Amino acid sequence: MTILNLNDFVAVRAALGQRVADARFLARGRRNHAELADSAEMVVAGIEVEHLPAVFHLQYEDGGGAVSERVVTVYRVDRRIGGWFVYGHCHLRDALRCFNVDRIAEGFDVTTGEVFSNALEFFSNHPIYTDPRDPLREALKICKHEINLLTVVGASDGLFDPDEQDVLLLHVFNRCDHLSLDEREVARMLALVAPDQRAFAGSLTQMAQFRLGDAVALKRSLRKLVDADGQITPEEVQFVAEIEKRLGVAG
Numbered sequence: 001m002t003i004l005n006l007n008d009f010v011a012v013r014a015a016l017g018q019r020v021a022d023a024r025f026l027a028r029g030r031r032n033h034a035e036l037a038d039s040a041e042m043v044v045a046g047i048e049v050e051h052l053p054a055v056f057h058l059q060y061e062d063g064g065g066a067v068s069e070r071v072v073t074v075y076r077v078d079r080r081i082g083g084w085f086v087y088g089h090c091h092l093r094d095a096l097r098c099f100n101v102d103r104i105a106e107g108f109d110v111t112t113g114e115v116f117s118n119a120l121e122f123f124s125n126h127p128i129y130t131d132p133r134d135p136l137r138e139a140l141k142i143c144k145h146e147i148n149l150l151t152v153v154g155a156s157d158g159l160f161d162p163d164e165q166d167v168l169l170l171h172v173f174n175r176c177d178h179l180s181l182d183e184r185e186v187a188r189m190l191a192l193v194a195p196d197q198r199a200f201a202g203s204l205t206q207m208a209q210f211r212l213g214d215a216v217a218l219k220r221s222l223r224k225l226v227d228a229d230g231q232i233t234p235e236e237v238q239f240v241a242e243i244e245k246r247l248g249v250a251g
Contacts, residue, residue, distance in 0.1 A: 033066035034092055044098045047087045049075040051128050052144060053199045054192050057108040058086075058119075060099055068092070071110070072099070073196045077129035084120055089198055111194045128192055136185055139176040145203035145213045146171065146221070148195040149243055154225055156235040163228040165190070171221040175214060208246040215247040 039062040051074075058070045074088040084101035104119035116122040123129055140147070150171060154164040169187055195203075206212045222243065226236045 034068040036066050036068070038093065038097065039063045039066075042097045042099065044087060044096045047076055047096060049199070049202055051076060052140065052147060052193045053088070053195050054128055055110040055194045055196075057110060058099060059105045059107070061103045061105060063103075067105070070097075070099075072097070073194070073198070074129075075199070077101075077123050077126070079124075084123060086123060089196060111192055127189055135176075135179040135181055136189065139172055139179055139181055139186065140189065143172050143175050143213070145206050146175070146218045147190065147193060148199050148203040149207075149218065150221055150225060151190075151193050152195050152200045153222060153236060153239045153243070156239050157231075157233040159229075161229050164225055167221055167225045167228050170224075171217065175217055204243060204246055208248075218247070219244060 041063055053073050053075055055071065055073050058072055059067065060070055061067045069092075071091040072086070072088045073091070074086055076087040078085050078087065082100075086099040086101060086104070088097065088099075089095070090097040101119045101123055105117070107116050107119055107122065108114070109116070147168065150168050151160070154160045154168065165187075168190055169183070172186055172190070173181060173183075207215060207218070222240050226232055226240060
């Protein structure tokens, strides 16, 4: 049996989202204008990643009226003059893109299976992109990079089973034992996280180069994560070895 690596994991999410999109949107007789070049306001050179990433399928109409179907790993949602805007990695273009929330006709949360037609209401109230209760917000801020790395390792074999998810949850509670956290709320938030290669690489760089987060605590949780399901795969070992090498915590 083939074991999925990180590239496969991200590709599967994108493929499933596109399959659902084809059934839901294109069957309505709408033309998919994905072959057209993106309008200028969608193109962005770079962004600062503010939030934990999650994957969505969006039916989007650009400024010229062209409708296309996009699978997007969302990194940031901003409210500014002119409305709300979603920034993230567009899997169709394999590049960063900006999406005006008012032009999102319908969306599908690939992680949870939720369908939404009111994108403004959805993103302006989404727990990742809005300020939750202070303790939870602070915990996610403290552990953001570690959460990304642990989630990717947990899913590196194509599965992220409950025992592995419990290790991630316990990591957050151990790191934030000074905060009053609700276990169910933390678990719900962690279930929405869907890191891709960019998020993985970014978090690894932030921890290795700028010493953000707790590398020693991450190492302990990585070992527990790999052992959690009783099966140690080559993919898990490879990811852990690379993380420990970059962070200088091997041995």
